[in-house]
Amino acid sequence: MKVLGKKVYVPMIMMGDARSSERNDPPSISEVVGDDYHSYYNPVKYYLEKGFKRIAAISSTQNYIWGLAQYRGYSAAYKECGIELIPELHHFLPDLRDQKDWLEAAGESLRKIITRKMAPQVLVIPGSCFSTAVEIAETNNFKIPDDLLIVTVSGKKQSGAIPQSVTRFSDMIAEAFELLKYESQSNGKVKQRRTVSSHFYP
Amino acid sequence: MNEIFKSNLPAYEKIAFDLKEKIIGGSYSSARVLPEERNLAEQYNVSRNTIRNALDKLVQDNLIKKIRGRGNVIKQEKAVTADNIVILTYDIPYQTDFTINTLHMMEETAAGMSFYTLYMHLKDNSSSSIENIVERLNNGAKIYGVILIGGYTS
Numbered sequence: 111m112k113v114l115g116k117k118v119y120v121p122m123i124m125m126g127d128a129r130s131s132e133r134n135d136p137p138s139i140s141e142v143v144g145d146d147y148h149s150y151y152n153p154v155k156y157y158l159e160k161g162f163k164r165i166a167a168i169s170s171t172q173n174y175i176w177g178l179a180q181y182r183g184y185s186a187a188y189k190e191c192g193i194e195l196i197p198e199l200h201h202f203l204p205d206l207r208d209q210k211d212w213l214e215a216a217g218e219s220l221r222k223i224i225t226r227k228m229a230p231q232v233l234v235i236p237g238s239c240f241s242t243a244v245e246i247a248e249t250n251n252f253k254i255p256d257d258l259l260i261v262t263v264s265g266k267k268q269s270g271a272i273p274q275s276v277t278r279f280s281d282m283i284a285e286a287f288e289l290l291k292y293e294s295q296s297n298g299k300v301k302q303r304r305t306v307s308s309h310f311y312p
Numbered sequence: 313m314n315e316i317f318k319s320n321l322p323a324y325e326k327i328a329f330d331l332k333e334k335i336i337g338g339s340y341s342s343a344r345v346l347p348e349e350r351n352l353a354e355q356y357n358v359s360r361n362t363i364r365n366a367l368d369k370l371v372q373d374n375l376i377k378k379i380r381g382r383g384n385v386i387k388q389e390k391a392v393t394a395d396n397i398v399i400l401t402y403d404i405p406y407q408t409d410f411t412i413n414t415l416h417m418m419e420e421t422a423a424g425m426s427f428y429t430l431y432m433h434l435k436d437n438s439s440s441s442i443e444n445i446v447e448r449l450n451n452g453a454k455i456y457g458v459i460l461i462g463g464y465t466s
Binding site for chain 1: 460
C-alpha cells in the first residue's frame with residue numbers, strides 16, 4: 111500500500127482495515143472503517159441485560175483487526191454486565207482463502223456451539239454464515255433449535271423478524287466519498303480514519 | 313482478462329464493466345464506435361442478448377449512444393474529460409456479500425455525483441502488478457481519486 115501510495119499522485123483512501131492485527135496510528139492513508147467492536151458489543155449487551163446468560167458468537171479471524179475488535183466487543187459486554195463469559199461459546203473463523211473451506215469451518219464452529227450440553231440461548235453470527243447455517247446443520251446431522259435466537263451481523267438492513275447488527279455499506283460508501291473529496295481539496299494530506307457506527311435492531 | 317470476470321456479477325454487468333474500462337482507457341478511441349454486437353458476442357463468448365444488456369447499461373451510464381446505421385457510438389469527449397473514480401480491489405479471496413454490494417453501491421453513488429467508475433484489481437503486491445496499475449492510472453483518463461477495497465497490507 112505504501113509503495114502504491116508513493117507512485118500514485120491522486121487522492122487515495124481505503125475502505126475497511128488493512129490485513130493486519132494492529133492499526134497504524136496515524137493511518138498511512140485515509141480510511142473508512144466499520145465499528146466492528148460495537149457490531150458484537152451492542153447485541154450481546156442487549157441480551158445480557160434482558161437476562162440471557164448463554165450468548166454464543168462466531169466472529170471473523172483473530173489474525174486481523176476486525177475479528178479481534180468483534181471479540182473484544184463480545185467479551186466487554188459480558189464484563190460490563192458482570193457475567194462470566196463461557197469461552198466455548200465463542201469461536202473465531204479461520205482465515206481461509208477458499209469459500210467452500212470457509213463455510214465448512216463455519217459449519218464446524220456452529221456444530222460445536224449448538225450441540226453443547228448447555229446450549230446457547232442467543233447466537234451472534236456473520237450474515238454470510240446465516241444463509242447457509244440451516245443447510246450446514248442438515249448436512250452435518252444436527253438441527254438449529256427453534257428457540258435459539260439468531261442475530262446476524264451484516265452491512266445491509268434486511269426486512270424481517272431476524273435481529274440484526276448492521277454497519278451499513280451505504281454509510282461507509284457515503285463516508286468514503288466525503289473523505290475522498292476532503293483529501294482532494296487538501297492535496298492528499300488528510301490521513302484521517304473515520305469509523306462508521308454499527309446499529310442494532312433487536 | 314479483466315479481474316471482474318472472476319466475480320459473481322451477472323455476465324452482462326461484467327462485460328459492461330470491461331467495456332467501460334476499455335472505453336475510458338481509450339481502447340476504442342480511433343474508431344469511436346464499439347465493435348458490432350455479434351463480434352462482441354463472439355469475443356466474450358456469450359449470447360447477443362447478453363451483449364445487448366451490457367450495451368444498454370453503457371447507454372444508461374451515458375458512455376455510448378446507439379445510432380441507427382452507425383452502431384454504438386462512444387461519447388468519447390465526455391468520458392475522457394469527466395472525472396473518474398477508481399475502485400481498486402486487492403487480495404479479496406472471493407466475492408463476498410460485502411464486495412458485491414459495495415461495488416454496486418459505489419458505482420451508483422459515483423454516477424449520482426457525475427463521476428465515472430473505473431474498476432481495477434491489483435493481482436498481488438509485486439512491483440510489476442503495481443506498475444501495471446500505475447500505468448493504467450496514468451493512461452490519460454482524468455482521475456479524481458482512488459478508493460481501495462480489500463485486504464491491503466500496511
